[in-house]
Amino acid sequence: MAVTAGNKSPVLVVIQLTGGNDFMNTLVPYANGVYHDARPTVGIQEEDILPIDDTLGFYAKAAPLKELYDRGKVAIVQGVGYPNSNRSHFRGMDIVHTCEPESVGTEGWVARAVRELDPHNQNVLTCVNIGRGLPRAMAAPGVTVTSVGDLDNYGLMTGMTAQAQRQQALDLFKKTYTPTNGTGAVMDYLAQTGMNVLEGADRLKAAPAGYSSEVRYAGDPIARNLRDIARVHLADLGTRIFYTSHGGYDYHANEVPTHARLISELSTAIRDFYQDLEDHGAHHNVAILVFTEFGRRIRDNGSGTDHGSGGGSFIIGDGVNGGLYADYPSLDPNQWLDGEDLTHTIDFRGVYATLLEQWMGLDAVPIVGGSYEQIQPFH
Amino acid sequence: MPGPQLPLIAHLIRRAGFGATHAELETYASQGYEAVLEDLLHPERFPEIEQDILSRYHGTMDEDLGGDLHELPAGVWIHRMVHTRRPLEEKIALFWHHVFATGAAKSEHRPSMNRQIDMFRRVGLSDLRTILMELSRDPAMLYWLDNNENHKDQPNENYGRELLELFSMGVGNYTEQDIKMAARAFTGWTFKQPIPLYTQGSHPAEFVFLEDDHDGGVKTFLGETGPFNGEDIVDIIVKQPATARFICRHLYNFFVADEPQVPTWDQVPPRDPAAIDILVEAFVESGGEIRATLRALFSSQSFKDARLKRVKSPVELVVGILKLVGISDLPGADIARYADATTFMAQTLYDPPSVEGWHTGQEWIDGGTLTERVNFAVGEVGDASKPGIRAIVERFASNGAALSPDAFVDECLELAGALTVGDETREVFVRDAESDGELRFGNDAQQDESTGRIVRMLEAIVACREYQLA
Numbered sequence: 001m002a003v004t005a006g007n008k009s010p011v012l013v014v015i016q017l018t019g020g021n022d023f024m025n026t027l028v029p030y031a032n033g034v035y036h037d038a039r040p041t042v043g044i045q046e047e048d049i050l051p052i053d054d055t056l057g058f059y060a061k062a063a064p065l066k067e068l069y070d071r072g073k074v075a076i077v078q079g080v081g082y083p084n085s086n087r088s089h090f091r092g093m094d095i096v097h098t099c100e101p102e103s104v105g106t107e108g109w110v111a112r113a114v115r116e117l118d119p120h121n122q123n124v125l126t127c128v129n130i131g132r133g134l135p136r137a138m139a140a141p142g143v144t145v146t147s148v149g150d151l152d153n154y155g156l157m158t159g160m161t162a163q164a165q166r167q168q169a170l171d172l173f174k175k176t177y178t179p180t181n182g183t184g185a186v187m188d189y190l191a192q193t194g195m196n197v198l199e200g201a202d203r204l205k206a207a208p209a210g211y212s213s214e215v216r217y218a219g220d221p222i223a224r225n226l227r228d229i230a231r232v233h234l235a236d237l238g239t240r241i242f243y244t245s246h247g248g249y250d251y252h253a254n255e256v257p258t259h260a261r262l263i264s265e266l267s268t269a270i271r272d273f274y275q276d277l278e279d280h281g282a283h284h285n286v287a288i289l290v291f292t293e294f295g296r297r298i299r300d301n302g303s304g305t306d307h308g309s310g311g312g313s314f315i316i317g318d319g320v321n322g323g324l325y326a327d328y329p330s331l332d333p334n335q336w337l338d339g340e341d342l343t344h345t346i347d348f349r350g351v352y353a354t355l356l357e358q359w360m361g362l363d364a365v366p367i368v369g370g371s372y373e374q375i376q377p378f379h
Numbered sequence: 380m381p382g383p384q385l386p387l388i389a390h391l392i393r394r395a396g397f398g399a400t401h402a403e404l405e406t407y408a409s410q411g412y413e414a415v416l417e418d419l420l421h422p423e424r425f426p427e428i429e430q431d432i433l434s435r436y437h438g439t440m441d442e443d444l445g446g447d448l449h450e451l452p453a454g455v456w457i458h459r460m461v462h463t464r465r466p467l468e469e470k471i472a473l474f475w476h477h478v479f480a481t482g483a484a485k486s487e488h489r490p491s492m493n494r495q496i497d498m499f500r501r502v503g504l505s506d507l508r509t510i511l512m513e514l515s516r517d518p519a520m521l522y523w524l525d526n527n528e529n530h531k532d533q534p535n536e537n538y539g540r541e542l543l544e545l546f547s548m549g550v551g552n553y554t555e556q557d558i559k560m561a562a563r564a565f566t567g568w569t570f571k572q573p574i575p576l577y578t579q580g581s582h583p584a585e586f587v588f589l590e591d592d593h594d595g596g597v598k599t600f601l602g603e604t605g606p607f608n609g610e611d612i613v614d615i616i617v618k619q620p621a622t623a624r625f626i627c628r629h630l631y632n633f634f635v636a637d638e639p640q641v642p643t644w645d646q647v648p649p650r651d652p653a654a655i656d657i658l659v660e661a662f663v664e665s666g667g668e669i670r671a672t673l674r675a676l677f678s679s680q681s682f683k684d685a686r687l688k689r690v691k692s693p694v695e696l697v698v699g700i701l702k703l704v705g706i707s708d709l710p711g712a713d714i715a716r717y718a719d720a721t722t723f724m725a726q727t728l729y730d731p732p733s734v735e736g737w738h739t740g741q742e743w744i745d746g747g748t749l750t751e752r753v754n755f756a757v758g759e760v761g762d763a764s765k766p767g768i769r770a771i772v773e774r775f776a777s778n779g780a781a782l783s784p785d786a787f788v789d790e791c792l793e794l795a796g797a798l799t800v801g802d803e804t805r806e807v808f809v810r811d812a813e814s815d816g817e818l819r820f821g822n823d824a825q826q827d828e829s830t831g832r833i834v835r836m837l838e839a840i841v842a843c844r845e846y847q848l849a
Contacts, residue, residue: 019733087540091550091642103646132725134745147747149723156750157842159758169757169838175807176843183801186637186690186741190749190844197746250733252525252537301535303528 008285010359013229013242014110015222016135017266017292018093019250022305023312024295024342025259026062027076027328031055034331042255042300056328061264064271065314072322073274075315075377077351079329081344085294085309085337092293092307097137099349099368109352110241111140112367113360117240118144124200125237130225130244138243144192146200151228152208155201174198207235215276220265222246226273234280240360249292255304266290270316278318287317287359287378291348297340298331310342313351315377319359325375347372384408388415389797390686391677393849394634395419396466397698400705400767401774401794416677420504420670422465433458436710452483452493453721453728454714460698462708471503471669472496473694474633477739479514479546480731481523490583491519491570492729507626507667508617511547515609518570518584524734527569529562531594536562541734543616551645552621553601560598565609567593617667627658627672634676636685637740654681687799690740691849693724696752699849700841703795704759705767723751744847756841763834771795771837772830781819784812791836800845808839 025042029035030049049057050066058066068074082101086092098105110127118126121144129138129147138145148154156173160166177194180187211231217223225244232239246266251258270288277283295311310329329335329342337343350372353364358378365371385408392399392407396419399407407415418424433455460469476499483492495517502509514520515538521527524538539562543553569592570584598607601615616622628649632638635654639647649655657679658672665671676682691699697720706713721728725748731737744752760768771794775782782790788808792798800808812818815832819825840846 094642129745129747132723132747134742134747139742145745147745149747149751154747154750156753157757158754159761165835168835169842172807172811172839173753173842176804176839178803180801180803186848187801187844189741190744190847193744193746193749194844197750200746201750247732252535253528301525301528302530302533303535304525306536 009240010361011233011240011242011286012355012360013286013288014137014244015226015266015270015288015290016137016243016245017249017262017290018245018247019292020092020294020296020307021249021262021292021311022251022255022259022296023078023292023310024298025255026059026263027052027078027312028057028059029055029328029331030057032331034333038299038331039305040300041302042259042305052324056324059259059263061260062267065267068271068274068316069322073316073318073320074322075320075325075375076323077313077315077325077346077375077377079326079342079345080291080311080313080348080351081295081309081342082347082349085341085344087294087307087309094136096291096293096348097135099352106136107140108135108137109367110137110243111143111145113356113362114138114143114145114241115140116362116367117360123238124196125203125232125239127241127243128229128232128239130228130232130242135243135245144196146196146204148200148204148228151204151231154204156197170198203237204232204235206237207231210235213276214279215272217272217276218265218268220269222265223269223272226269227276230273230276233277233286234282251304252301252306253303255300274316283318285319287315287319287355289351289355290314290316291351295342298336298342299340308341309337310344313348315351315355319378321377321379323377325377346375350374384412386686386797386799387683388412390683391415391419392466393695393699393796394470394682394689395673395677396470397460397695398702398796400702400770401796402770404797413678416674419467419677420674422468422504425464427465428459428463432708433710452489453718453730454716455710456496456728457694457698457701457717457721458706458710458714460694461701461706467673468500468503471673472499474630475499475503475510476728476731477633477736478629479520480734480736481519482731482733483729488519488522488584491517491522494583495519496729504670504673505668506665507547507622507662507669508613510669511542511613511617512610514546515542515565515568515613516586518586521568521570521586522584526565529566529568531566531592534559534562534566534594538562538565542612545641545735547616547625548619548621549625549644550642552619552625557600560600560607561612563594563596563598564600564607564612567591568609623659623662623667624655626667627655627662630658630669630672630676631655632739634673635679635682635689637689640738640740640742641735651681654679657681687845687848689849690743691847692737692739692743693721693726693748693752694728695849696724696847697721697755699796700756700759703767703841704762704765705770706765720751720755724748724755749847752847753842756846757838760837760841761834763830768834768837772833775818775829775833776820776826779820781817781821783817784809784815787812787818787832788836791833791840795837795840798840798845800840800843804843804845808836811839812836 028044036043044059048060051057095101097108099109114127124144127145132149134147157166157169177191179191217227229242291313292311295308296305297308326346349368352368354374356362356364388407389404463469498513502513525535526538529535540558567589571587572584595606661675662672818829
């Protein structure tokens with residue numbers, strides 16, 4: 001697929017919820033007695049439910065997401081997981097990043113998709129990560145990802161005020177970051193990264209410069225990051241995949257206030273982001289995936305919830321047929337995995353494959369490492 | 380005169396500490412490698428950093444009465460790393476902070492976080508049993524991994540799991556059942572808040588063992604059976620061969636050469652198994668003593684061969700630059716800026732991304748973090764009024780004689796920390812220097828021009844690829 005700035009190719013925005021979002025407390029099985037019995041401490045009470053049918057409802061702090069759901073823009077993928085779910089954070093996150101539950105993978109699924117989208121690294125902005133530190137989903141040898149911590153001050157030698165002096169420093173930088181033979185993988189990687197920064201920074205200047213919007217984003221990190229994504233997307237720089245992370249979901253203890261804050265920030269930021277794109281008529285070719293590394297244990301531990309399985313994802317966009325996809329994991333104690341966990345109903349690789357094939361137009365099999373059952377969330 | 384040992388000693392000081400000025404390196408070199416190493420391994424031979432100066436500028440560090448939760452302690456720690464006369468004490472505290480990663484974002488309790496890092500300074504070079512026992516009684520850790528929620532009738536296995544997976548043995552050496560048994564053994568290990576929060580300022584919490592919330596029943600853990608308490612669990616853990624190997628691999632990864640990321644260790648063998656065998660032998664022979672293990676590590680050929688081959692962590696990069704340029708020994712407002720700098724490079728002291736700590740090596744580098752690293756380093760070195768830069772310029776000037784472009788470049792690399800760069804990089808620097816001819820200090824105009832050239836060359840050095848490595 002040709003990658004040129006200015007086209008209307010499909011765009012994917014990935015939002016990673018780091019720490020293990022509690023799906024049961026996001027889309028709540030509020031009418032089920034087992035839910036309330038299992039969660040005397042962290043269970044969401046009836047008055048904090050925004051029902052979508054007579055069994056399930058959004059947690060009230062997700063009201064902005066429910067607005068989008070009511071407009072038919074949100075596909076809820078219920079019961080996402082994989083066999084023998086791993087409860088370690090980094091391993092769990094590694095698995096959903098690399099699609100390799102059995103062995104340790106080093107290539108991320110997003111990176112493999114980027115390799116297909118832009119095999120000759122023609123555009124350093126094909127994939128843009130907004131945030132500090134690069135999640136493994138975007139890491140693979142030879143794949144270029146531009147990682148932006150601060151969109152408004154991105155670039156090298158930005159502290160130098162004398163233009164001639166800065167240009168000289170940039171020239172020297174460029175020469176010392178030119179790949180040389182036989183200096184090893186780390187030096188090669190540094191060289192490639194340095195050259196990409198030079199090119200990416202030059203092109204990203206257009207994003208803050210050309211942006212104006214009526215939407216007032218909140219000041220929290222996920223809102224700021226989604227605003228940065230909006231600014232780059234609206235600058236039409238040929239970015240096909242955006243990625244950002246929202247941290248803090250690991251609430252073994254003190255879950256109630258933490259989850260409330262995070263879900264509120266997340267939902268508000270997504271609603272504002274969607275509004276921003278819609279105002280600019282730039283939402284038609286964007287799909288958002290919200291995912292997490294695992295769900296949480298069915299029973300609470302008296303304060304929070306421990307690492308579990310059977311989480312949930314959201315696919316949001318103008319091209320989406322809103323509604324429920326896959327099945328909500330059974331709450332029947334006889335069906336609990338190992339007597340304590342939700343049994344997943346759809347493999348996370350099927351969710352990725354759905355987006356890769358049906359939205360991005362890529363062959364998902366080599367990217368997610370096999371064929372997995374997909375859902376049909378798009379028009 | 381720099382002796383043949385100087386580059387190797389500079390390597391030791393970068394790894395066991397955070398680097399040094401060239402004048403300091405010359406003093407170290409005159410003492411010899413073994414003597415310097417013994418001094419590093421015995422921080423108690425040198426005075427502690429003056430706590431009252433830190434206190435005068437930033438209130439008391441422990442019984443803290445307010446201020447920003449995240450920035451200031453991190454800035455104070457960076458200040459300590461720059462100015463301490465006990466560099467390995469700070470470096471080993473940073474090592475344990477990597478391994479026993481505890482995050483202020485959750486604890487929001489600065490005095491206990493400070494206490495934890497102080498504990499790492501105090502016992503970080505002692506034996507692993509002492510360290511794990513202190514850790515298991517550390518209020519910041521108990522709260523971070525929810526052991527205060529680990530009750531006799533409702534176990535919370537978070538601490539039990541991470542103690543085995545991340546803090547001692549590594550995945551693949553125990554079962555889920557062992558985790559549940561460890562969790563039971565640590566029921567009742569919690570903390571109390573002797574002075575209430577907020578009304579009196581925040582004060583450190585204290586460890587407390589609640590007998591009536593402890594599950595004293597019989598447990599089978601790693602093949603041994605008994606009415607185990609947490610102390611017994613630590614005793615059993617420290618004698619496992621897997622523990623020696625796991626801790627030594629961590630030491631190797633932190634002090635010698637980059638290993639694959641920790642979660643792969645149960646499947647990917649070490650890059651240099653023989654090098655880790657040497658550490659394991661020292662660890663076992665000394666009864667798990669970190670000081671003895673590090674003595675073996677820093678004396679090993681694999682360490683000496685690893686010069687400028689490991690990717691610097693953001694903290695190493697920032698502190699190394701500050702050692703080079705020199706900063707005031709009075710901890711002013713700038714220290715918060717230094718803490719921010721490491722955060723922008725993806726490492727926030729006191730706040731690792733999760734209990735699994737930071738991913739290291741090449742993963743420190745991406746477009747965003749490389750940009751931050753280069754911009755910070757260039758910004759600091761570019762200020763010719765900084766004492767360290769002034770000293771470098773004066774050293775050039777005091778020689779007086781005109782310098783050829785070759786000699787100019789080599790001297791800059793030497794004074795920036797006895798560095799070596801690849802032939803191609805050096806060639807780029809020399810070509811650049813050639814365009815301005817010889818470096819001269821004959822008159823004021825030449826002096827000014829030469830100062831500018833030295834600063835620009837130092838900027839190019841700290842921006843180059845090789846400088847990203849320690």
